[in-house]
């Protein structure tokens with residue numbers, strides 16, 4: 257068979273070039289997987305497709321507008337992706353972009369979950385409201401900056417001190433990443449969800465739902481009014497969680513979902529997050545049932 261148009265001189269350098277570029281693209285995709293960057297990339301891709309089509313059909317005005325739009329977007333990209341870029345460069349600097357120490361990561365996640373679950377139920381017993389955000393892949397820098405930046409080692413005592421009603425930092429959310437409390441008294445975006453804005457559900461819970469609608473963060477919410485502990489993720493609020501051990505398991509499943517629990521329907525996690533706000537409201541009105549599932 258004759259292949260007249262195929263390049264015949266593929267050198268070793270070309271092969272290395274292709275493999276290296278593929279690996280780089282793969283790790284860049286891993287870095288943005290599950291973050292808002294994916295939606296932004298899809299939006300950009302749509303703009304490029306429109307530009308290509310308008311060029312193809314010689315739609316001069318549309319093509320010119322799209323070119324300027326893409327140019328403007330390209331200039332703003334470093335600003336939009338500032339948290340992701342920062343994290344990527346940090347990981348590269350620590351040599352962790354390509355080699356990840358899974359065991360150390362798992363230990364950090366487990367310890368973080370243990371402390372947060374313990375704090376959640378201690379605060380619930382004291383009827384002290386709290387919002388504790390576990391940062392995921394999406395950078396939360398803008399939210400940390402809305403409060404007081406701490407950069408302090410996570411501990412039970414620190415969380416109890418922050419949410420103590422006499423503390424100047426108790427109003428707002430605490431944001432935690434890798435066993436570090438990045439900030440306290442942080443302001444989170446309120447949800448526009450029509451169920452969440454129901455007048456029976458207050459702003460603390462709406463703020464938890466709001467942030468998880470926009471990011472992959474997982475949030476523990478302790479209600480001051482009812483002493484109930486719930487978890488918010490992916491724009492949904494769980495039913496109240498009974499005990500510390502269960503909260504630990506729920507958080508572990510939310511932070512590191514297995515393929516089975518990540519499935520939308522049928523998994524225990526999906527059931528926990530089904531029709532959550534109704535149940536929360538019902539429980540808020542029947543205190544004797546608070547700690548029953």
Ligand SMILES: Nc1ncnc2c1ncn2[C@@H]1O[C@H](COP(=O)(O)OP(=O)(O)OP(=O)(O)O)[C@@H](O)[C@H]1O
Nearest residue numbers: 385427428429443444458459460461463479480481
């Ligand atoms: N956007 C927000 N970001 C962070 N924290 C918030 C936000 N809005 C409210 N809060 C916190 O929630 C508290 C008010 O809670 P509110 O009573 O309105 O809500 P709730 O969901 O009914 O909570 P609770 O059951 O604890 O009473 C505020 O004092 C503040 O600490």
